[in-house]
Amino acid sequence: MMRLVSSFIAGGLFGAGLYLSGMTDTAKVQGWLDVFGNWDPTLAFVMGGAMIPMAIAWRVARGRKSSVLGVPLPPPPSREIDRKLILGSGLFGVGWGLAGLCPGPSIASLSYGGPELYVFVAAMLTGMVVAPFVRSRLDKAVPAE
Amino acid sequence: MEQDWILGLIGGLLIGSGGAVYLLFNGRIMGASGIVGSLVDRTAGSLTAERLVFLAGVVLLPVLLMPAFGPVDTHITDNTAVLVAAGLLVGLGTRLANGCTSGHGVCGMSRLSLRGIVATVCYILAGGVGVVLFRHILGVI
Numbered sequence: 001m002m003r004l005v006s007s008f009i010a011g012g013l014f015g016a017g018l019y020l021s022g023m024t025d026t027a028k029v030q031g032w033l034d035v036f037g038n039w040d041p042t043l044a045f046v047m048g049g050a051m052i053p054m055a056i057a058w059r060v061a062r063g064r065k066s067s068v069l070g071v072p073l074p075p076p077p078s079r080e081i082d083r084k085l086i087l088g089s090g091l092f093g094v095g096w097g098l099a100g101l102c103p104g105p106s107i108a109s110l111s112y113g114g115p116e117l118y119v120f121v122a123a124m125l126t127g128m129v130v131a132p133f134v135r136s137r138l139d140k141a142v143p144a145e
Numbered sequence: 146m147e148q149d150w151i152l153g154l155i156g157g158l159l160i161g162s163g164g165a166v167y168l169l170f171n172g173r174i175m176g177a178s179g180i181v182g183s184l185v186d187r188t189a190g191s192l193t194a195e196r197l198v199f200l201a202g203v204v205l206l207p208v209l210l211m212p213a214f215g216p217v218d219t220h221i222t223d224n225t226a227v228l229v230a231a232g233l234l235v236g237l238g239t240r241l242a243n244g245c246t247s248g249h250g251v252c253g254m255s256r257l258s259l260r261g262i263v264a265t266v267c268y269i270l271a272g273g274v275g276v277v278l279f280r281h282i283l284g285v286i
Contacts, residue, residue: 006170007195011202013163014175014247019207020214021156022149027220030286033269033276042153047250049157050164054255057165071172077258088241089249089264093271095234098227098279098286100220102246103239104177107200109219111208116221120232127236128182135241 002069015108021046024109026100033097084138164252171195176248177203178239186240227286238268 022028023046031040061073096102099120106113106121113120167175173192180196183189189196207217222228239245242264244253249268253261279286 003171003195004198006166007199008202010163010167010171010175011199012206013159013166013202014177014199015203015206016210017156017159017161017163018203019156019210019217020159021153022217023153023156024207024217025219026222027218028149030276030280033272034280035273036277036281040149042149045150045153046157046160049154050161050251051157051255053158053161053165054168054251057161057168058256061168067168067172068170069172071170073168073172074174077253077256077260079259081260081263084241085243085260085264086267088238088243089267090238090271091234092238092242092245093268093273094275095231095238096246096268097272097275098234099222099231101231102177102235103181104203104245104247106235107177107181107203108207109217110204112211112217113219113221116223116228117219119225119228120221120235123229123232124236125181125185125232127233127238128178128185128240129236130233131182131237131240132186134237138241 003071006069014104017046017050018105018108021049024105024113029100029102029105030097084135087138160247161251161255164247164255167199168252174248174252176244176252178236178245179243179248182236182240222286224285242268 018024022042028040028042031038032043064073066072101120106117106124109117164175167173180199184193184196244264249261249264254265
């Protein structure tokens with residue numbers, strides 16, 4: 001039960017932050033990516049601001065075996081750079097630039113994004129349904145080393 | 146403009162605080178694409194309820210704050226083809242890469258994860274090239 005409460009609080013902070021920071025405004029995101037247009041630095045402030053509490057949290061986590069609620073903490077990050085990471089991030093980036101939306105803000109703006117947002121979210125969910133099949137094809141295409 | 150930066154910073158601190166709570170209490174890395182995607186492809190397992198509740202918080206807080214802080218003009222395109230193509234690319238790409246702006250960007254880079262940094266460089270470069278190509282060269286957005 002406590003895990004549901006903390007999960008709701010985490011989601012609430014995330015949603016509040018996305019809304020207040022202006023990151024659900026697609027023009028701000030595209031304005032940041034568009035270095036040849038009227039460049040908008042807001043996203044850098046959001047990213048920088050978000051990394052401060054998160055970096056502190058990682059430092060706190062390093063000294064612990066499990067979370068406050070007794071859940072095991074994530075293992076150290078993998079260092080494997082594979083083509084799923086590169087190709088996936090490239091595809092994501094193009095989509096991000098096209099619509100000015102990434103997964104977090106698309107969910108945070110569900111209550112006010114209007115029908116256009118629903119079209120985007122429906123397509124995003126479809127892409128997520130398809131992803132496991134693409135992933136297994138990519139895995140098969142590369143023989144194990 | 147300056148007010149945008151300050152709100153951006155405050156919003157960013159809230160986003161990072163959400164990630165901190167999710168890590169230190171739930172023991173999980175806060176990634177929006179993973180949370181949504183694992184529900185969609187049914188790999189969330191015993192974490193399903195936790196993730197649904199997280200998403201409820203994401204949707205609900207803007208609703209609660211809106212009376213005080215006002216509406217957001219999302220400037221979203223009304224071009225259906227662009228919305229569909231962008232959505233498919235974002236959904237597929239983030240799940241292949243196993244992370245998006247929150248998981249790889251905020252959470253990954255703040256622990257100096259190599260994968261997080263590489264992913265973030267890739268999607269920002271691709272996003273920049275995409276905006277320049279589709280806005281300034283092809284003129285579709």
